[in-house]
Amino acid sequence: MKQKILVTGGAGYIGSNTVAKLINQGFQVVIVDDLSTGFKELVHPDAIFYNAEIADTSLVSEIMKKENVSGVIHFAAKIVVPESITEPLKYYSNNTNGVISILNACKISNIQNFVFSSTAAVYGNAGADIISESTPTCPINPYGFSKLFSEQIVRDTELEFGLRSVVFRYFNVAGASRDLKFGQRTKTATHLIKIASEASLKKRDKMFITGTDYQTPDGTGIRDYIHVEDLSNAHVLAMKYLLDGGSSDLFNCGYGQGFSVREVVNCMKKVSGVNFEATEGPRRPGDAAKLIADSTHLKSKLNWKPELNDLEIICKTALDFERSLS
Numbered sequence: 001m002k003q004k005i006l007v008t009g010g011a012g013y014i015g016s017n018t019v020a021k022l023i024n025q026g027f028q029v030v031i032v033d034d035l036s037t038g039f040k041e042l043v044h045p046d047a048i049f050y051n052a053e054i055a056d057t058s059l060v061s062e063i064m065k066k067e068n069v070s071g072v073i074h075f076a077a078k079i080v081v082p083e084s085i086t087e088p089l090k091y092y093s094n095n096t097n098g099v100i101s102i103l104n105a106c107k108i109s110n111i112q113n114f115v116f117s118s119t120a121a122v123y124g125n126a127g128a129d130i131i132s133e134s135t136p137t138c139p140i141n142p143y144g145f146s147k148l149f150s151e152q153i154v155r156d157t158e159l160e161f162g163l164r165s166v167v168f169r170y171f172n173v174a175g176a177s178r179d180l181k182f183g184q185r186t187k188t189a190t191h192l193i194k195i196a197s198e199a200s201l202k203k204r205d206k207m208f209i210t211g212t213d214y215q216t217p218d219g220t221g222i223r224d225y226i227h228v229e230d231l232s233n234a235h236v237l238a239m240k241y242l243l244d245g246g247s248s249d250l251f252n253c254g255y256g257q258g259f260s261v262r263e264v265v266n267c268m269k270k271v272s273g274v275n276f277e278a279t280e281g282p283r284r285p286g287d288a289a290k291l292i293a294d295s296t297h298l299k300s301k302l303n304w305k306p307e308l309n310d311l312e313i314i315c316k317t318a319l320d321f322e323r324s325l326s
């Protein structure tokens with residue numbers, strides 16, 4: 001019989017891509033999503049869907065028991081760094097209280113395999129050229145803190161009821177599935193590659209380069225952009241690892257290569273063939289200068305083999321998905 005995996009936030013961007021990979025790999029999937037930032041259109045047709053809030057511990061545990069779930073992948077969260085600065089309580093409530101609710105549901109339902117989405121934002125301005133899992137954490141915004149606190153809670157829970165976890169610290173996730181079914185749909189984009197896609201398609205008049213005075217070669221922020229399909233594959237590997245009895249672990253997810261904002265903008269101009277306007281503006285509060293992942297551990301322990309480490313493929317899939325929305 002197929003094993004069932006419960007995916008919170010399965011109607012979201014990374015969640016929907018991961019659901020597709022799980023189903024492809026022979027799992028059954030149960031999605032719990034309240035569609036607050038997710039979309040019905042991103043719910044995989046072969047998944048079982050519950051429109052429910054992760055804060056509703058008793059309902060979620062009922063679903064876990066009824067569906068006989070073997071493991072949980074917890075995506076549902078708020079993810080916008082600037083918003084976390086103006087509305088921190090939303091982030092501590094959704095992200096940190098949210099994980100407590102899901103863990104309580106796991107405890108009630110005796111589920112011990114848990115994959116958790118964390119973020120490179122836990123490193124803040126790490127200072128290191130390449131960031132490994134042992135680089136000290138030092139968040140510089142409430143979003144990063146909300147995820148760091150959640151990581152600790154996930155780890156501590158192991159002693160309480162034997163939960164084994166894989167925690168992923170994502171760097172900058174971008175692009176869309178190559179079949180263009182699953183990508184970023186949000187109407188109020190804040191992520192660079194989505195904004196640049198919208199600018200290419202004239203869905204916005206122009207975009208801003210937020211900060212040109214960072215200590216980086218061209219003065220703009222540097223990030224490690226990872227294609228959402230490669231990241232989703234890592235989640236399937238993690239769940240298989242836990243179901244095989246693997247012990248709790250933590251992994252950075254990125255390609256180990258950084259691109260500046262200017263480089264990303266130029267790449268999007270190249271793949272779209274549109275010379276859209278990118279105006280230089282001030283820094284965004286809470287932004288780090290440079291975040292690049294060392295993913296050696298993910299490759300060696302989970303045998304992760306990234307296939308789409310190419311900024312042009314990332315920009316092109318994001319652009320084509322954006323076009324498919326109009």
Ligand code: UFG
Nearest residue numbers: 119120121171172190191192195208209210221261287291
């Ligand atoms: N940027 C612009 N113009 C924009 C939007 C962004 O220049 O219109 C710049 C930002 O200043 C930053 C870079 O593009 O230098 C990337 O910004 P994003 O908003 O795309 O992503 P962030 O790095 O702020 O955050 C993302 C995720 C977080 C994660 C982080 C890890 O949203 O969850 O990557 O690197 F923690």
